[in-house]
Amino acid sequence: MTVRNQEMTWYMEFGLRHHVIFQNTPREPRAVVRSIPNDPYRHFHITRIAQMDPEAKYLLSLRAIRERAITVGDAARAGRLNHFDLHEDRMDAVADFVSSIINRDFGPDKFDTIPPHGRWQHFDVGNVPRIENIIQDWKNEKCDDLEVTRRLIDLFFVSVLLDAGAGDQWRYIEPGTDRVYERSEGLAVSSLYMFKALAFAAEKVGRTPLVDGRGLEQLSTEALAEGFQVSQSNPMLGVDSRAALLRGLGKSLLSNPDIFGDQGRPGNLVDFMVKSAGKSSELDILAFWDILQNLLIPVWPKDRTTVNGHPIGDAWPLGILQKQSGSHDGHRSECIQPFHKLTQWLTYSLMVPFRRVLGLQWTNAESLTALAEYRNGGLFVDFGVLTLKKEALDRGLKASGSELPQFEADDDVIVEWRAMTLVLIDTLYSMILSRLDGVRLTMAQLLEAGTWKSGREIAAQRRPTTKSSPIVVKSDGTIF
Template sequence: MTLSENEDLAYLRSILSVRETCEKVYGKSLGKNNGKSKHFDVSTDKMSKVADYLLNIIERDYQNLADIPVHGRWQHLNCNGVDRMDNLIQKWTSEGHDSLEVCRRLIDLITFSVIVDAGAGSTWNYKEGETLIGRSEGLAIASFYMFQKGDLSKDKSQTVNGATLKSFDKADFDKGFQISAENSLQGYEGRIELIRSLGNSLLEKPELFGDDARPGNIIDYLFKLNNSNEIDLQQVWEALMTGYTSIWPKGRLTLHGQPLGDCWKYKTESGEIIVTFHKLTQWLCYSLLRPLEQFGYKFKISSKDLQTGLPEYRNGGLFYDLGVITLKEEFLNIGLENSQRYGYDPSIPTFEPDSAVIVEWRCLTIGLLDALLPSVNSKLGSKLQLSQLIEAGTWKAGREIAAELRPKTAGPPINLHSDGTVF
């Protein structure tokens, strides 16, 4: 079927496109006899080993499987056993803010925190008291304190405002993320530009974000769509894509002059295709489910299973470290040469985000997560959602196996030479 220009663009921005375009890459690899893969050797017979590894972690951490939350930024903001989020909510309630305003503020905080949550590298840390917190949780805590101090609003309130983000400069960034010569953050320039672009997006779309350009105002837009608190995940998704697609850096793929976001070209046997991941948008969508469903209008959201597993290095690293996927020697050698050129650990292969290796790795991650879910549920005798499997199992397991195998850095088995806006 020939699609019109608008339909083509709409499809590539849709949540439905993620599984469908990725399957064009991973389909053969996950078939019988392990299929074929361009860049990886795929051993699906080792998936049982992955399932057992996850089972040990899930049973260790959760006595009641019903307690497993949806994977989201909320848990990172509460890392190290400190319930920062509930403390904030109690403070706002005591100040007289109603449930709608609490929901707006939660969305303000979570949106900013997710947008700055690309890989931080293995050297940067945020210091909270005497505790050093690195990687995704460190970025979460940095964003939390910037929000709490009013650094993201025009009136020093605990909100987020587009005009403030639009004028965000290096001094603001260095202060908020504790940047120094000894504490450098991967993708420094890219992150600052992403924050400014987020501010522009908020200002440019008052129909979504209101005249005061707040992420949290999206709840009122969502309610008006159906004049009801019953909405479909695709409606949430379309609002996020409409609101935030323009924030991605120049140089990314565009179609008919419109940015596509986290989408990449990949050559198959039948020709070049565009593969869609939309990882940060998916991460944001997952992360907003809790405030949308528990506060304000208390939305009832259908079709949540349309979202995929997140194609990032913790989930993907788990499958690599447990031997389900292994780089073919030719591409391993290319990656090791890249590490020498970029100045990374020479024992870990490195690739850029648009590399066919990275695109395929991310596609395989999505396919393998879907294949893993029924296996784990069968062993547990349960019906975990995919988002719960990621939260209680794969993301956490990816981190733990990385720390076991690479204790000095706990980094991924494949490095991404990133601009701070991917993964």
């Protein structure tokens, strides 16, 4: 089956919103949540976003991510991309490889155990159930399910925002062991130890691990570097930027006491969402998304893109969108491709404790997209589905001075690559399902067991020394 057939064309044009398939897994026991009659938050709107300029508000939405990427995909199929050539005939090889990884790890009868993409799994690297262990410790202290979930949200919140590429040289030695971890798993384990040591809390005494706004505001770059075991011989990319990001998060948490309380505790989001559900056992991703965007937009670096004076986070001018729109100004809203990668990664990750611990379900989860990052994107470059045009390749090689091209995160090459990553994973999703003989996976499961893992494995095969992406992104620790 090729990606040009009628089903694929329909799928690409209308996106997962109209063709999502959910894994039919047994519902986990639901926690008892007190019903709140006539709940005033059942249909709430976040004031800052609700009052925004309509163009900026659109670019902050989940809908805009996929809709703009579809426009880029149309240009790719017409051969009009500025920096890449698309080779659709190589998609079958990608689908075969990803399917083989999923079958290897979960076949023939364990597909229903594939977890959704999220931070939880990274903490359990090395087959050590760190999250289950800490949950058991908390329950031994008589924590109820709501407080367990609050603490997990505290932990996951900071850990995800710290989870941008650490670089090829950084390593973390788990205290009290000889276990060494790197990249996302190393960042997860190190953030767990910092969390347990109250590194993100204002009060450094006591045993109750939590995160609060004042603790984050007071976090120094030196303290974060120490927690990550950073040294001259163990460098990490973007330590300063990561620390600044968490300090900004602390300020923003304290600016939203209606949701996060006077402490500015991320975990208080649990109470807000449970209250918003009322008698229902369902939470709305779109409402959750607005809360996170409202919180995080003020936190991102100040040099990010703005539209009509409004910052719009991980969203960037893209030359092909300007060309498609016919605009003379590449910074107009119709020329912007949004991704909101870290916010989506946070959303995927925070969904899990609500479901696993409280037994609450999510509506509109299909609105989330793939994550436009270098593992998912590198998969398509390593298989030759996307190849850099000569001018872009030469410029990237000159910038890196090595065998792999390198670009700044806001370079048009990287923005185009990220947009095509979304397009191609939407296409790949349908191809994978057709190869799994009726097995139904969610997008979150595909990302977890399929594309992200496959991108990492093919990188290790092609570049065993560094395991790096085939295109190197100069990162400040706040995007990738």
